[in-house]
Amino acid sequence: MVIAQSGGPTMVINQSLIGAVTEAKKHGQIKKIYGSLHGIAGILAENFIDLRRETAATLEAVAQTPSSALGSVRRKPSPADCLAIFKVLQKYNVRYFFYIGGNDSAETTHIINEAARAENHDLRCFHIPKTIDNDLRENDHTPGFASGARFVASAFMGDNLDNRALPGVKVNIIMGRHAGFLTAASALARVYPDDGPHLIYLPERPFDEAQFARDVATVYKKYGRCVAAVSEGISDKNGNAIAAKLSKEVDSHGNVQLSGSGALGDLLAGVIKSSAKISRVRADTFGYLQRSFPGIASETDSREAREVGKLAVRHATSGKATSGSVTINRKPGKKYAPVYGLVALRKVSKETRHMPDKFIAKAGNDVTPAFITYARPLVGKLPVIGRFKGVPVKKAKG
Numbered sequence: 001m002v003i004a005q006s007g008g009p010t011m012v013i014n015q016s017l018i019g020a021v022t023e024a025k026k027h028g029q030i031k032k033i034y035g036s037l038h039g040i041a042g043i044l045a046e047n048f049i050d051l052r053r054e055t056a057a058t059l060e061a062v063a064q065t066p067s068s069a070l071g072s073v074r075r076k077p078s079p080a081d082c083l084a085i086f087k088v089l090q091k092y093n094v095r096y097f098f099y100i101g102g103n104d105s106a107e108t109t110h111i112i113n114e115a116a117r118a119e120n121h122d123l124r125c126f127h128i129p130k131t132i133d134n135d136l137r138e139n140d141h142t143p144g145f146a147s148g149a150r151f152v153a154s155a156f157m158g159d160n161l162d163n164r165a166l167p168g169v170k171v172n173i174i175m176g177r178h179a180g181f182l183t184a185a186s187a188l189a190r191v192y193p194d195d196g197p198h199l200i201y202l203p204e205r206p207f208d209e210a211q212f213a214r215d216v217a218t219v220y221k222k223y224g225r226c227v228a229a230v231s232e233g234i235s236d237k238n239g240n241a242i243a244a245k246l247s248k249e250v251d252s253h254g255n256v257q258l259s260g261s262g263a264l265g266d267l268l269a270g271v272i273k274s275s276a277k278i279s280r281v282r283a284d285t286f287g288y289l290q291r292s293f294p295g296i297a298s299e300t301d302s303r304e305a306r307e308v309g310k311l312a313v314r315h316a317t318s319g320k321a322t323s324g325s326v327t328i329n330r331k332p333g334k335k336y337a338p339v340y341g342l343v344a345l346r347k348v349s350k351e352t353r354h355m356p357d358k359f360i361a362k363a364g365n366d367v368t369p370a371f372i373t374y375a376r377p378l379v380g381k382l383p384v385i386g387r388f389k390g391v392p393v394k395k396a397k398g
Helices: 013-024 039-044 056-063 079-091 103-118 145-165 181-189 209-223 263-276 299-318 369-379
Strands: 002-005 034-036 048-050 096-101 124-129 169-174 199-201 226-231 281-285 323-330 338-343
Touching: 002 013, 002 039, 013 056, 013 096, 013 299, 034 039, 039 079, 039 096, 039 103, 079 103, 096 103, 096 299, 103 124, 103 323, 124 299, 145 169, 145 181, 145 226, 145 299, 145 369, 169 181, 169 263, 181 199, 181 226, 181 369, 199 209, 209 226, 209 263, 226 263, 263 281, 299 323, 299 338, 299 369
Parallel strands: 002 034, 002 096, 096 124, 124 323, 169 226, 169 281, 199 226
Antiparallel strands: 034 048, 323 338
16 A cells, blocks of 8 residues: 655654554555655655654654645646556555545545556555645545644743733734634634733635724724734635735645745734724744644544544455545534544546635624534644733722
8 A cells, every 4th residue: 555645744644544544454455555745746756765664652652743744746647647656556556545635635635546447456445534724625624734723722821911911903823725714723712801812814704904904993992902813815805815916826626825925924914003093013924833742632623633544444355445635523412422524536536625604703803602522522622811800909098
């Protein structure tokens, strides 16, 4: 078998990798386990490492380590690439291919699988889900999201305390090209009624700069400060991403680079200064910090990421399916429990899903209690935040 990682890294992507590797060792039909360095680029270059030769201790240490241990890539295979990939896989007698990634990675897996079928090549292709954006179709949530959400919530806890100590306006730009799940997770930072984020803006609702300035001014008048969470993917009323106007970099899947600079934050800070007439305004772009921060992974996320890796190998070796994408959904009821499944690659590839309307406040600048209920069991317990009761001392006479 060959296993590879693709797209943006996460805090738990290596749990899926090691889950698949340890499971593969249990199945006699898989004699060799190759890790391709930097996704399909590694296959084309025959740049493999022998994962069977890694010790159990090393595998477990890697499983706990954030980011893509095999390296990653953003590359959509051309027909010529697919033919070259088949030749390499045939050369190494590979019959099982596992690709860990998001919807673009699922599309790549689907392309390779379709090409393999057309060539009558005996190759079983399975996609293992991953994305902090949480936007894979057919899934309730995906590995990487809960840990990214835990980072976002924790960061906003700290940023809110900073903003409370030195009041002003703070705007934080969060990852999320088409779906606002990660930005919405900032709401988990709220402990006290006046805690930020006071405003949350998602790609699922049109963004109006003038209304944004009015929203900030209203919050600032009420609290004397304001913390706002803004998705990198916010778009105008015509559906054009505002950050895309500030960037020209595009990857092989046609995605405009949104997280590479602080341009969007600077733009919004300027809007507040000019329209809301507030002088102390700061903006930060969380960017890649959200993806591979050590020591903060969600326990639920880690456990489920490991499981989908195992299940992909079990499906591949069962003989019941020659391809597919592993999914995670949840059992109905108040108590959280995951339900795993397998769907056709075409159902997950390329297209993305969005935040359900029930998770978004009517005004379009916050989330609902339904989202908090959805996200809390995935993210887990957050740090405890304390506050003085603020009992005033009478001024001394004299």
